[in-house]
Amino acid sequence: MGTLLGNLDIFATGFTNTVILFVFSAVFALILGTLVGAMRVAPVGAIRATGAVYVNLVRNTPLTLLMFFFAFGYPKLGLPNVDYTTLAIIALSIYTATYVAEVIRAGVNTVPVGQAEAARAIGLPFGQTMSLVILPQAFRAVIPPMMSVFIALLKNTTIAAGFSVAEAGTIRANLSERGEPALVVLLWVAFFFVLLVGLLSLLQRYFEKKWSVAR
């Protein structure tokens, strides 16, 4: 307990940065992922192929490798200077977007075919079929797996610790300078992650109950 209370400042900054990484990456991953998910069901072959290649390639790339490239490779390319936190957010978003895309695609496919057929039969065009009939139903099916993607994202933010981003994963390195036992510090970090993940799972269960539909 002393380890935690004596170093609240470092724990607080660490987890604040983790939450910042999490929120920004979640928003960008959601936007990019929705876009890619839409690309994968597009009527144009080239767009579908682009989406498929992106998803399959990035899903088979370790996140650590992506971060490695952005942290060490990007600064050598003579592009505008960006700090490590932003680079970590870019890597996390690119990586997580592939999972978001797959969740959305799977969600759309859980809607019974009859719904789309009926919508088309009464003359709704593509846009209205999607926005009035399919997406509101897909949304419910998407929430629980989407929360799992976000839980994974929260845990993945720790990888940024290896690439000069001062978040929860670096608390140990900071506190070893103050002579705190590494094991105790890390167990506290683990404890807070269990809390945060627990919170997200509770949210997941709440939404699941609130929006579940009988089929």
Place this chain on the structure above:
Amino acid sequence: MECGTVTSVLYDVPGPKSRARNRVIGVITIIMVVAILGYIVVKFWETGQFSAQKWSFFSFPLVEQGIIQATGRTLHAFALGAVLSLILGLILALGRLSDHAWLRIPCTAFIEFFRAVPLLIVMMIMYYGLPPMGLTFVTPLVAVVTGLTLYNGSVLAEVFRAGVRSLPRGQSESAYAIGLRKYQVMSMILLPQATRAMLPVIISQLVVILKDTALGFIVTYQELLYLAKLYGSNLQYGSPIIPVTIVVGGIYIGLCLVLSGIANLIERRLKRRGNPTRVVPADIPWVPARSSL
């Protein structure tokens, strides 16, 4: 395009006019993709990432040997992690499915704990936390493999459990009815079917293990990325970090693609033969592997 799914009925079969329009959109897409890729290549070119100085680095036998050895270490950690996770996953799944609360509750707690803690933190606990406590046998390899095993074992336990629970009740009921014991029902009737049903998910979890060996880089396990960092800072060859990352990344992605390809192959084969339990991973989307990045 898949048949019988919503995505196949969202729009009409395109007529001549929309086919022409789609062709235009397709060409525009290709141009945009080429432009983005071209921009990256030009940036690489401008900053001399393709210069002979940086790439001649790879012509040394010692460098090539180093890359092969590092690939071997990555695969070593992967193989150990995969086998141990499967064993641990099976044990935990059996524990969680047990009728005895004193077995079920600790197993459940174990699974939930290790699924919630980031894998990297587990590795750090092993690598930084334990040696000061007198446990000096913890090398980076031990830390990486233990981390991989604890996390993926917990995830795989949930996969096995989902597989067993997806089986029709009649399977265990009839097994009991013909007089099999509890462990016989599990080992002869339920687990073989569950494993078969969940094979694609299990293999995609193996891809996750392979990907996660890259975390070893952060706890100084000398795998591919560690080597990339080491070679990349070689000043004599103009710090070829990008060429090295391209090579190492290619190896990683190649290995993962091969494993994913096997998973897809098995999934397709199972589907063709007709799966008695009708388990598609979509039925259990948020518990097991495909969602656990």
